Amino acid sequence: xxxxxxxxxxxxxxxxxxxxxxxxxxxxxxxxxxxxxxxxxxxxxxxxxxxxxxxxxxxxxxxxxxxxxxxxxxxxxxxxxxxxxxxxxxxxxxxxxxxxxxxxxxxxxxxxxxxxxxxxxxxxxxxxxxxxxxxxxxxxxxxxxxxxxxxxxxxxxxxxxxxxxxxxxxxxxxxxxxxxxxxxxxxxxxxxxxxxxxxxxxxxxxxxxxxxxxxxxxxxxxxxxxxxxxxxxxxxxxxxxxxxxxxxxxxxxxxxxxxxxxxxxxxxxxxxxxxxxxxxxxxxxxxxxxxxxxxxxxxxxxxxxxxxxxxxxxxxxxxxxxxxxxxxxxxxxxxxxxxxxx
Numbered sequence: 357x358x359x360x361x362x363x364x365x366x367x368x369x370x371x372x373x374x375x376x377x378x379x380x381x382x383x384x385x386x387x388x389x390x391x392x393x394x395x396x397x398x399x400x401x402x403x404x405x406x407x408x409x410x411x412x413x414x415x416x417x418x419x420x421x422x423x424x425x426x427x428x429x430x431x432x433x434x435x436x437x438x439x440x441x442x443x444x445x446x447x448x449x450x451x452x453x454x455x456x457x458x459x460x461x462x463x464x465x466x467x468x469x470x471x472x473x474x475x476x477x478x479x480x481x482x483x484x485x486x487x488x489x490x491x492x493x494x495x496x497x498x499x500x501x502x503x504x505x506x507x508x509x510x511x512x513x514x515x516x517x518x519x520x521x522x523x524x525x526x527x528x529x530x531x532x533x534x535x536x537x538x539x540x541x542x543x544x545x546x547x548x549x550x551x552x553x554x555x556x557x558x559x560x561x562x563x564x565x566x567x568x569x570x571x572x573x574x575x576x577x578x579x580x581x582x583x584x585x586x587x588x589x590x591x592x593x594x595x596x597x598x599x600x601x602x603x604x605x606x607x608x609x610x611x612x613x614x615x616x617x618x619x620x621x622x623x624x625x626x627x628x629x630x631x632x633x634x635x636x637x638x639x640x641x642x643x644x645x646x647x648x649x650x651x652x653x654x655x656x657x658x659x660x661x662x663x664x665x666x667x668x669x670x671x672x673x674x675x676x677x678x679x680x681x682x683x684x685x686x687x688x689x690x691x692x693x694x695x696x697x698x
Contacts, residue, residue: 363692366662368401369394369680370435370597372669373413383411384419386673391423393677395430397684398695401463403433403664408441409477417450417464424458429697433463435556435597435664436538439499440471440491441481448502448524455528462528465536465556466499468492468544493547496537500551503532536595540634545578549585555594557656559637559666563628571625571637575656596656599639600665602647602682610675614641617668639668644687651691 371390375383391402402423404416413419420432432454437447455462470491471477478486502508507522514520537548539555541562548555561574579594586592601614618639625638640647651657665683667676684695 362661363694364661364663364688365693366400366595367398367684367688367693368403368431368433368595368662368664369399369683370403370405370664370666371676372405372407372667373419374670375411377411380411384413387413387419388423388426389673390667390676390680391430391432392426393680394684395427397680398697399430399680399684400662400696401431401433401664403435403463403465405435406437408438408472417447417454420462421454421457424454424461429461431461431463432458433536433664434465435536435558436465436467438471439466439468439495440474440489442495442499444495444499444502445508445524448499451503452524452526452528452531455531456526460528460530462531463534463536463554464531465538466496467538467540468495496551500532500535503528503535505529539578539582540632542578542581545582546585549582549592552587555579555582555592556597556664557594557660558597559599560634561637563633563635569627569635571635572655572657574635575637576659579656579659593662594660595662595664596660597664597666598637598651598654598657599668600647600683600687601639601641601668601679602644602687603642604644604682604686606678606682610678613671613675614668617641617671644682644690647687648690 371387373383373387394402404413404419406413406416408414416434416437423432451462451464468491482489502524505523505527508524509522511520512522536554536556538558539545539548540560541564545555557575557579561571561578563569563574582594583590583592603611603614618641622638624636628635640650667679
């Protein structure tokens, strides 16, 4: 099924967040202000990406807890939490807590695999168990079971004045239906579909056996396989995420900066990168009309009716304001999107 002629149903954005190591509050507060702006502009969702041991958001769940108290409508997501650095027991508690605090607005997204630079951090992360840790799908299954309320303890009842439960607390029953999986390859897209999860497709895919390195076709193949494997079939939710930078209201200086940013990153889009053969999508920079035309012709975009556009890294707050304002005010309507809060 092609969604090309259907209006865009959900408009979201993703930010990595960044901060000065000597003043981490400033960067985190700017991220929260960007989320607040997103709600004011009518965006359906705002998403955060993890960055461990960097000057970016290392604890998106904690930041989204703060965002839940500064917003009332916008959905709040993680794209994605790498589960190799998480304890599924504790993470389930944190996710359920934030979902309760946000009145059911949390959309947690995950991925699996060995953590980045694992050999450098394994002694600090898992000092006694790094050789036996499982970084595969079983880690996701554990988390999903916890969110579903399956027992994690054999003890239940009172102990003095304290009451104990067999399952993770607090309970937020609807959360399990809002879990997303960040798939980079065909096998993970198929697995996510088989598990009945939602699919996050980003600006990075695994080239696998594709000889032409056609990002759009690869992404479309993953989305199609996901839906073929999902119990809901064509109704299964899949979201596309590309770096999109409209320039409608940008100053000449901003346009020059945006173009230089995209040009510096373009070489990595021409062939697979690294031992995993990861292929990056070109950043889309230009007027909203130009970007809308490019998206309509994109095979990956044609398979979805919701997006999470990624904001570029390390820009200024004024740049993000301009980009988000143009996405919500010009690009979104060109794609058939309309605010649901008016």
